[in-house]
Amino acid sequence: MYGVKRYGKNLENLTIGVFAKAAGVNVETIRFYQRKGLLPEPDKPYGSIRRYGEADVTRVRFVKSTQRLGFSLDEIAELLRLEDGTHCEEASGLAEHKLKDVREKMADLARMEAVLSELVCACHARKGNVSCPLIASLQDGTKLAASARGSHGVTTP
Template identity: 85%
Template sequence: MENGNESLTIGAFAKAAGVNVETIRFYQRKGLLLEPERPHGSIRRYGAADVTRVRFVKSAQRLGFSLDEIADLLKLEDGTHCDEASSLAEHKLRDVQEKLADLGRMEAVLTQLVCACHSRKGNVSCPPIASLQRGEELRDTASR
């Protein structure tokens, strides 16, 4: 590793990065984090650059990037490939916007179902259950 100041055991590293030890090992298996050499029977040591890298991965995950997308971003981490990073971020933004639109449609359908529940009178079947059984109202309303 190129940290120069590796002094953290894997447990201390995980704690400093705000993750658990298994997360560190998982990131190593996925190639997102290098596994340091084990000096002559000693334990592996990690440094500040490793902590920064794990925090980068966690921040990217919170923004919705997949681990494969994060691997692509990590290849650009030297900061000289801004156009490529921008393209990846624009693609993720479009994905998020599509998901928000889908969630808006779902909200509209669920709002209608809840309102139908509250306004039903007498001995009629439960509107959400009936609608889900038919499937038609959900598809018709969701596709509008």
């Protein structure tokens, strides 16, 4: 068996197993990407097996890189449609939209962190035979929901 690590830059004529390894994924990921239209399925020569090349490895690495940045498979398909490099404005627009989404998620996470921090502090500060403030707040979702949406402070019973 040959592959990228054994034979350096030889990224042509790869079987699906070697191709998957070279791209840093498993065979099922390759098949999934093919079903989703993210990766073309090569022709199968009569009586032979499909072979993959460097362009396929590059494409899978592109898909994985964009997934790590939070792009959905539909968004990745759109970026792949623009891959000839002449659609920079469209690609930039997609990235700007993703950046906006990421910033909104970060703000949501910051609010969640503040709420959880207050609840943990309330638990540590509890005295006597009072019920757990964290559990009580989670059971009374209205106060917690208002706080998570951005109101100031968490009211615990």
